[in-house]
């Protein structure tokens with residue numbers, strides 16, 4: 547009997563061991579299978595790529611132009627305006643973090659909406675239960691004068707030079723009308739208000755245009771409270787999330803044209819080659835699977851990534867193998883093909899006329 551029990555025990559132990567072994571085998575097989583799928587997936591995951599941020603694009607665009615280029619000064623001025631504008635919008639958003647209401651509210655930034663052929667860009671939209679407030683940021687420094695009698699709005703700089711500006715109230719009123727109409731078409735009847743925010747530190751108002759509230763960044767939240775306070779509570783408070791989702795779903799991003807086109811600069815004027823972040827030159831050469839700078843010896847295996855971003859920001863929204871090689875001063879079509887195939891591009895055209903475009 548004992549012998550039988552021992553035998554049975556051994557058998558069940560063996561069965562258990564066998565079961566564990568089979569489970570292990572099964573898991574291993576499935577792990578191996580998963581691993582092979584994973585390996586395949588890793589091999590097919592393609593790198594995404596986008597344009598350079600606008601200010602950065604202008605900076606590196608200027609860097610590829612000859613020092614004596616006749617458009618250089620104008621572009622440097624554009625770069626200054628662009629970066630100051632971006633800085634101003636950032637300041638406005640940062641200040642808004644201190645905005646608070648007891649009731650629900652939402653904010654959207656940098657929104658583009660289209661109504662037929664009319665496209666409007668909004669720097670900021672504050673959606674509350676009582677109304678929507680458009681935030682319009684202006685980046686103008688120096689002394690600002692408004693003449694109520696003539697309606698002229700003038701900037702005087704430190705050298706006494708006069709610049710005539712558009713009265714910002716007109717632009718804001720146009721945007722208010724646009725948004726009211728746009729929402730009205732979607733059966734949303736809503737009060738739309740506006741606030742103009744001057745973001746430059748060195749901005750001095752001697753007088754302000756009437757017809758719309760105008761403030762500086764540090765005053766923005768108080769001005770927003772002042773707009774909201776006198777408004778009677780709406781018997782049917784606005785459905786903030788619904789409006790927010792509707793606007794987000796219809797947001798039409800600002801389409802940037804390549805800088806050569808925007809500033810009418812010939813492609814031939816641009817210095818060719820792959821940029822070296824160490825010595826700021828364009829002498830990176832492809833050596834095996836790396837880029838090596840012949841000027842300073844620095845290495846960067848992904849230097850082509852920046853070159854591609856530059857090409858799409860400066861020259862065209864698509865490129866061919868040949869154009870890529872010409873821009874990067876790269877000899878081998880096979881190497882170029884291998885690099886381009888790593889990216890998640892929208893590829894179109896036959897083999898010979900194949901072009902690669904950034905995905906939306």
Ligand SMILES: [Zn+2]
Pocket residue numbers: 822823824825826827839840841842843844
């Ligand atoms: Zn270098």
